[in-house]
Amino acid sequence: MGQKNYFKLLGLSIAVAVLPFFVRGDYYLSILVFMGINSLVVMGLSLLMGYAGQISLGHAAFYGIGAYCTGVLTTHFGFSIYLSFFGGIFLSVLAAIIIGIPALRLKGHYLAVATLGIGEIVFIIFNEWMEFTGGPSGLSNIPGLHLGNFQFNTSFRFYYLIWGINLLALLFSLNVIHSRVGRALRSMHGSETAAGAMGVNLSLLKIQIFVLSAIYASIAGSLYAHFVTFISPNNFSLMVSIMFLMMGVIGGIHNIWGALLGASLLTFLPEYLRIFNQYDILVYGAILLAILLFLPEGILEGTPVLIRKLFRTRKT
Amino acid sequence: MADSLLKIENLKKAFGGLLAIVDLSFEVEPGRIKSIIGPNGAGKTTFFNLITGIYPVSEGQIFFQGKDITNQKPHRVAGMGISRTFQTIELFGNMNVLENVMVGCHSRFSSGLLASGLRLPRMKREESHIFQSSMNLLTMAGLSSKAHFPASSLPLGEQKTLEILRALASDPQLLLLDEPAAGLNESETNGLSELIYSIRDQGITILLVEHDMRLVMKVSDEVVVVNYGQIIAEGPPELIQNDPLVIEAYLGGEIDYA
Numbered sequence: 001m002g003q004k005n006y007f008k009l010l011g012l013s014i015a016v017a018v019l020p021f022f023v024r025g026d027y028y029l030s031i032l033v034f035m036g037i038n039s040l041v042v043m044g045l046s047l048l049m050g051y052a053g054q055i056s057l058g059h060a061a062f063y064g065i066g067a068y069c070t071g072v073l074t075t076h077f078g079f080s081i082y083l084s085f086f087g088g089i090f091l092s093v094l095a096a097i098i099i100g101i102p103a104l105r106l107k108g109h110y111l112a113v114a115t116l117g118i119g120e121i122v123f124i125i126f127n128e129w130m131e132f133t134g135g136p137s138g139l140s141n142i143p144g145l146h147l148g149n150f151q152f153n154t155s156f157r158f159y160y161l162i163w164g165i166n167l168l169a170l171l172f173s174l175n176v177i178h179s180r181v182g183r184a185l186r187s188m189h190g191s192e193t194a195a196g197a198m199g200v201n202l203s204l205l206k207i208q209i210f211v212l213s214a215i216y217a218s219i220a221g222s223l224y225a226h227f228v229t230f231i232s233p234n235n236f237s238l239m240v241s242i243m244f245l246m247m248g249v250i251g252g253i254h255n256i257w258g259a260l261l262g263a264s265l266l267t268f269l270p271e272y273l274r275i276f277n278q279y280d281i282l283v284y285g286a287i288l289l290a291i292l293l294f295l296p297e298g299i300l301e302g303t304p305v306l307i308r309k310l311f312r313t314r315k316t
Numbered sequence: 317m318a319d320s321l322l323k324i325e326n327l328k329k330a331f332g333g334l335l336a337i338v339d340l341s342f343e344v345e346p347g348r349i350k351s352i353i354g355p356n357g358a359g360k361t362t363f364f365n366l367i368t369g370i371y372p373v374s375e376g377q378i379f380f381q382g383k384d385i386t387n388q389k390p391h392r393v394a395g396m397g398i399s400r401t402f403q404t405i406e407l408f409g410n411m412n413v414l415e416n417v418m419v420g421c422h423s424r425f426s427s428g429l430l431a432s433g434l435r436l437p438r439m440k441r442e443e444s445h446i447f448q449s450s451m452n453l454l455t456m457a458g459l460s461s462k463a464h465f466p467a468s469s470l471p472l473g474e475q476k477t478l479e480i481l482r483a484l485a486s487d488p489q490l491l492l493l494d495e496p497a498a499g500l501n502e503s504e505t506n507g508l509s510e511l512i513y514s515i516r517d518q519g520i521t522i523l524l525v526e527h528d529m530r531l532v533m534k535v536s537d538e539v540v541v542v543n544y545g546q547i548i549a550e551g552p553p554e555l556i557q558n559d560p561l562v563i564e565a566y567l568g569g570e571i572d573y574a
Contacts, residue, residue, distance in 0.1 A: 172433040179432035179439065180418075180425055180446065183411070187419040190408030196390035197368055197400050199423025199486060208429050254410075 005174050008257065009167070016163045020156055029155035031271060033227060036162035037220045039263040042247045043166075043173055044216030046259035049248065051177060052209045053189030054104060055112040058119025059244050062092045062214040064126060064236030066221030071142045071231055072132045081145055085222050092218035096211045104206040119241050126233040138232030145226045158227050165223070169216060173256050176212075185209060250291050252298020261300050319382070321346040321490055321521050322367070327376035329362055329545075336362045338545035340376070344490070344523055349516055351524040351532045354542035355565060360525040361403050363542075364492050368400055369393045380490070395423045399488035401479040403495045403525075409468040413459060416467045416478060417450040420485025453481045457511070473504040480511065490521045497528040509535050533557065541565065 023029055041063055048054050066088040073084035103114045126133050133139055145152040145161065152158045176182050184205055187195040196202050225231050243266070251262020269287065273280040295302030320343035329337040337359045344350050352360050365371045367378055369390040377386045385393055399420075408416050425446065427439040454460040457477050462470065467478060476496055483491055493512075497505045505528060512535050516522060526532050532539060533553045541549040541556060543565045549556055556562055 175435050176429060176433045179443065180422060180427055181429050181432045183415055183419050184422055186411055186415075187408045187422075190410045191406045193370060193390075194402065194406035194408065195419070196370070197394055197402075197406075198419050198482065199391045199394035200419070201389075201391045212429065 005178070009171060009174065012170075012260075013167055016167065020159055026155050029159055031267065033155055033158050033162055035264050035267040036159070036166050037224050037227070038244070038247060038267050039260050040162070040166055040169055040220040040223075041217045041244050042251075042259045042263040043169055043256055044213030045244055045248050046253050046256045047173055047176070047185070048209055048213040049245075050253035050255065050259065051182065051189065052185040052206065054206055054210065055108070056115040056210075056213070056241075057112050057238075057245065058115035058117070058122070058241050059213070059217050060236045060238070060240040061119045061122035062096065062217035063221040063224070063240070063244075064122055064233075065092045065095055066218030067225040067231050067236065068126060068133055068139070068221075069218075070222040071139045071225045074143050075139060075141055076132055081143060081226065088222045089215055089218050092214045093211050096214035097207060100207045100210040104203065104210060116238070116241075119238055123233055123237055126236060133233070136233060138230055140230045142225050142229045142231065144229065145223075152226075158223075162223055162227075165219065169219075170256070170260070177256065181205070181208075246288065248298075250288065250298060252300035252302065254298070255300055258298045258300035262298065265299070319346075320344060321381060322523070323379040324367075325377045325379070327363070327366060327378065328374045329359070329366055329371065330374045336545055337366070337374075340542070340545070340547060342540055342547065342550060344521060346489075346521050347516070347519060348537040349512065349522045349524060349535050351526060351536040351539045352542055353526065353529070353532055353539060358542045359545040360542060361494055364400060364494055364525065367393070367492065368398060391423070394486060397487075397489035398492065399483040399486045399490070400492035401476075401483050401494055401496060403498070405472075405475050405479060407467040407475055407479060407482070409466070411467060412464050413467050413470065413478060414450055414454065414463040416482050417453055417485050418446050420482035421446045421450060423486050450485060453485055457481055472499050473501075473507075476500065476504075476508070477511065480515075484515065484520075488520060490523065491515060493522060493524045493526070495526055496524070497526055497531050505531055 019032065020029060023032065041059060045056065045059055048056055069088035069091045070081070070084040073079040073087050074081060079087065099118050103111060103118070106114055127136055129135075145158070152161050184195065184200045187198065187200060188202060188205060192202060221236075224235070247262040247266045248259045249262070250266060251260065252258025253262075270280065270284060273283050276283050291299065294306055297305060322344040324343070325341050327337055327340040328335070340359075340363065352363065354360055362371065366373050367385075369385075369388045369392070373386050377384060379385065380396060380398060383396070385396060388396075408419060411419070425442045427436070427442050431439040451460060451463065454463055459474065459478065459481070462474070467475070470478060476499075480493065480496065497508055500508060509531055512522060512524070524532070524536065536553050538551065539553050539556045540547055541559070541562045548561045548565060549559045551559075
């Protein structure tokens with residue numbers, strides 16, 4: 001990985017470390033926590049979609065599997081949070097492998113529809129398996145996280161937990177991106193035929209990156225469950241998958257920094273739009289539409305291009 | 317006679333009812349440049365796709381260094397030491413020139429997802445190795461100053477060269493070149509023939525599919541002529557040029573090249 005990325009990572013770490021001291025009120029801190037949770041999912045999605053070129057419209061499924069697994073195991077079976085946390089990851093990995101092997105043979109729109117279906121199936125399971133999941137009314141009283149005697153019982157503490165995990169995940173992702181494996185991912189996106197002819201094991205690589213992104217989503221889901229202590233199927237519906245996708249696309253999914261930016265912006269945006277009262281959804285939609293129209297590359301990579309374009313037209 | 321590097325036995329390929337390759341048998345000896353020529357639709361590119369495992373073989377067998385590689389997955393064939401270029405350029409347009417060559421090194425190394433994500437010492441050693449050998453290749457071809465350009469921004473001639481460099485990066489024993497001269501001007505084609513010679517001098521065997529007859533006759537040790545999926549002539553370039561069957565195949569039918 002280039003030095004530039006280390007400096008960016010260092011900068012982000014410092015920003016993350018000092019930010020809570022400038023934020024007043026538990027409410028805004030909790031939004032920063034959600035920002036972190038969303039960022040983790042979208043980072044995985046960026047690796048899968050932006051770098052490897054594999055579409056997933058069902059990532060809320062893995063997010064939900066993480067959340068429900070840890071939720072059900074702790075509330076119904078009295079598992080320790082550590083065990084249930086890793087149980088969620090294990091189950092997501094298993095699900096990703098079982099789903100991925102047939103699904104990743106598909107390409108483009110077909111893969112999109114298949115993952116859409118998977119998201120829907122998992123959503124239905126959450127709704128119908130009343131005995132454990134509580135069905136549509138949800139699962140409550142999920143215990144909070146702790147590390148030994150240290151309780152992550154405030155947004156302030158949880159913020160450092162989630163963003164600590166995020167920074168590690170970002171470091172891991174950046175290392176992968178700037179490696180033999182990362183180049184193989186992007187080559188697959190560029191031309192599958194040529195990538196295969198260069199010795200890239202396409203099916204193995206697709207499964208690996210699918211599993212990795214499922215792990216990210218599952219960790220985020222588990223953290224969500226322990227932070228909010230209440231989950232219901234609606235937190236993991238198709239709309240949530242689309243929201244993750246939107247975050248990636250708005251920020252710039254071809255660049256993991258863009259994914260982070262998109263997740264952060266779109267988590268915060270609805271809060272700012274409250275000043276528009278009942279028109280907030282309209283404004284929200286208009287903003288997304290404008291970004292997609294004028295910055296199809298996403299905010300991160302699209303903004304410099306747009307500025308250059310505007311500058312040129314003004315000169316001529 | 318030395319043992320053959322590549323041996324094709326009674327190869328057949330059908331696409332539905334269409335027989336693209338009817339019956340193909342020949343051998344390639346190590347260290348030589350062998351060309352396959354024939355009119356468009358003769359099955360030349362299909363043949364490359366069969367060797368490299370992109371299409372499944374209908375019948376027959378392919379041996380590489382005595383091992384049966386029929387219907388192997390493309391990445392396995394690449395790992396065994398067969399590399400190739402493509403008729404329609406298949407560079408990774410989303411990556412820069414250097415990265416394209418670096419992907420070419422893929423099959424020589426093994427660091428996986430975990431080793432890369434954790435930046436284990438082994439992975440770091442491999443990375444510097446990959447970087448060095450890729451830069452060396454670019455320097456050899458005079459492309460090192462464009463290492464960080466997007467691959468798609470290069471002119472056609474350099475894109476073709478880059479494809480060959482990417483294929484060379486895997487350190488192959490057999491290099492399959494699919495119409496490397498298509499679209500090149502005369503001086504670029506001359507440069508290409510120099511490159512082909514220097515590749516052969518490194519001990520790499522070359523199998524060349526090409527329509528540029530001047531190039532073929534100049535560089536080839538042996539030529540195979542294919543028409544309608546069958547071999548109609550095989551031998552050194554001088555003999556092929558005067559073979560009546562070859563002349564008929566090229567002049568008797570519709571001609572696709574000038």
